[in-house]
Amino acid sequence: MIIKEILCRSVLTRAGGYLAQVVSHSLNPYVGCGFGRSSCGVACYVQFNPWIIQSRQWGRFVDVKVNADEVYRKTAGTERAWAQKRGVPFSVFLSSSTDPWQPVEQKYHVTRKILFSMIDDPPDTLILQTHTDRIVDDLECILELSRLCTLRVHISIEGDRESLPGLPPPPCSLENRLQALALFSKSGIVTVACLSPLYPLKNPDLFFQSLARAGVGAVILDHFILGDGTADGNRTLKTELPKAMAELDKESVLLSYRDRIADIARKYLPVGVSADGFAGKFT
Ligand code: SF4
Secondary structure (H helix, E strand, O other), X not given: OEEEEEOOOOOEEEOOHHHHHOOOEEEOOEEOOOOOOOHHHHOOHHHHOHHXXXXXXXXXXXXXXXXXXXXXXXXXXXXXXXXXXXXXXXXXXXXXXXXXXXXXXXHHOHHHHHHHHHHHOOOOEEEEEEOOHHHHHHHXXXXXXXXXXXXXXXXXXXXXXXXXXXXXXXXXXXXXXXXXXXXXXXOOOEEEEEEOOOOOOOOHHHHHHHHHHOOOOEEEEXXXXXXXXXXXXXXXXXXXXXXXXXXXXXXXXXXXXXXXXXXXXXXXXXXXXXXXHHOOOOO
């Protein structure tokens, strides 16, 4: 793993494409992701972004934006004004192309320092998105922020299996991610379990029941078709993920699978489908 400290000039990126339906800005404390060699990295859409990759191997590099918190402090006012001018709330998705609580966070605490900056100058809405239970390390700070802005904790749990055939292990065990969701929910934070991309489920009823029992506020169901930035799931189809999914359930690689699972999930929890779910629209 090549870890490089970098100085960034901007850290609040004005949202475009899919993300523009969700927030006004994204915020990425790191470039690259230390979870890129785990199961979620196999089909991670970020690996197809040449601006980020710059001929490097996905999961083998992390650039650490060591001054990200200072840059947030300096630029939040301008970016808030930009959002307000467009009639939208100043809303931040942390993060869209990296994991804020990946292993290097334990050394550099870039995400933590950004959260502290936000306590002084909070956005209107903050969405914290991660694949790991290490987010609980910042529970106190997140609780404080939740009193200052609309805040949701999104934890990715693609399904009810610990692993898929032929794929590497996940960045964090299913159980630990469930416990993290339960802890935040118990603390009064709005939590969302993100089945994104949706994996084939062993026992959907049992899974959604256990999420509801843990106090999870809602689920997002996002299939790789429509969910990977292409209309037909073209990017994901080039990876090992569809093969692993089809081995367990042939139907799971079809978009209709998402809708079937959504009908089951709605028996237990509010459900948001694709971008609507990330934007907090649940039915
Ligand atoms: S944690 Fe997120 S950004 Fe990192 S490899 Fe997995 S899906 Fe990609």
